[in-house]
Amino acid sequence: MKAAVEAAGLKAHYMIQPLGYHTPDAGVQGFIDLPEFPFGLEPRLITRWDAARYARESYDAGIRFIGGCCGFEPYHIRAVSEELSAERSGFFPANSIHGAKCLEIHTKPWVRARASKNYWSSLNPSTGRPYSAALSRPDQWGVTAGDSLVKQHEEATSAAELEAGRLHKESLGN
Numbered sequence: 001m002k003a004a005v006e007a008a009g010l011k012a013h014y015m016i017q018p019l020g021y022h023t024p025d026a027g028v029q030g031f032i033d034l035p036e037f038p039f040g041l042e043p044r045l046i047t048r049w050d051a052a053r054y055a056r057e058s059y060d061a062g063i064r065f066i067g068g069c070c071g072f073e074p075y076h077i078r079a080v081s082e083e084l085s086a087e088r089s090g091f092f093p094a095n096s097i098h099g100a101k102c103l104e105i106h107t108k109p110w111v112r113a114r115a116s117k118n119y120w121s122s123l124n125p126s127t128g129r130p131y132s133a134a135l136s137r138p139d140q141w142g143v144t145a146g147d148s149l150v151k152q153h154e155e156a157t158s159a160a161e162l163e164a165g166r167l168h169k170e171s172l173g174n
Contacts, residue, residue, distance in 0.1 A: 002062055014063040018054060020046050020071025027138035031070070034136050043127040045071060048079035049120045055080040059087065 005012050019031060021044040027033030036044065046054075051068070058066050066084070068076055081088070103115035114120070126132075 013065065014061075015065030015067070016058050016063050017067045017069045018072075019069055020051070020073065020076055022046060022050075025135040025138060033138040035138070036136060041071060043129060043132065045073070046076065047120070047123070047125060048075050049117075049123070051076040052079040052083035053121060055083045059084055 002012075002014065021031055021041050023031040023034065023044065025034070031037055031041070034041070051072070055066050066080055068080070103111055106112050106115075
């Protein structure tokens with residue numbers, strides 16, 4: 001998109017507001033198609049190091065308004081802030097974790113050995129949950145805005161609407 005805008009001779013300000021979740025297996029409607037949505041997404045949270053890497057890549061691509069959406073936590077915003085500190089006159093928030101240097105004084109040697117940004121930014125963390133699936137199988141409802149099954153309303157969902165949803169899901173083999 002940026003290349004096309006520049007090729008057209010236009011000037012634009014770019015912003016990004018990513019999710020704070022890893023969702024490579026999401027369906028047509030994104031993370032709301034996942035069976036973990038909305039109350040079981042915590043194991044998919046990105047790390048602060050993922051947020052910092054995303055901020056750096058976004059900034060290097062010319063994006064100057066970098067925020068976060070669903071799943072972004074205060075520590076993610078802090079990681080973005082720390083990653084872009086040089087671009088912001090070198091400001092570091094108090095008690096910075098920048099570069100994981102705070103671990104250099106830990107009492108355990110195996111923790112001190114992790115006192116580098118490289119260790120944490122290249123870590124592929126586990127969920128820690130026994131038998132946890134690597135990826136989920138989205139429900140594949142295949143419905144989007146405008147479909148009667150996803151029309152929002154103020155009143156509670158009726159029994160007939162719940163039954164229609166159940167039948168639709170069964171027809172998909174889910």
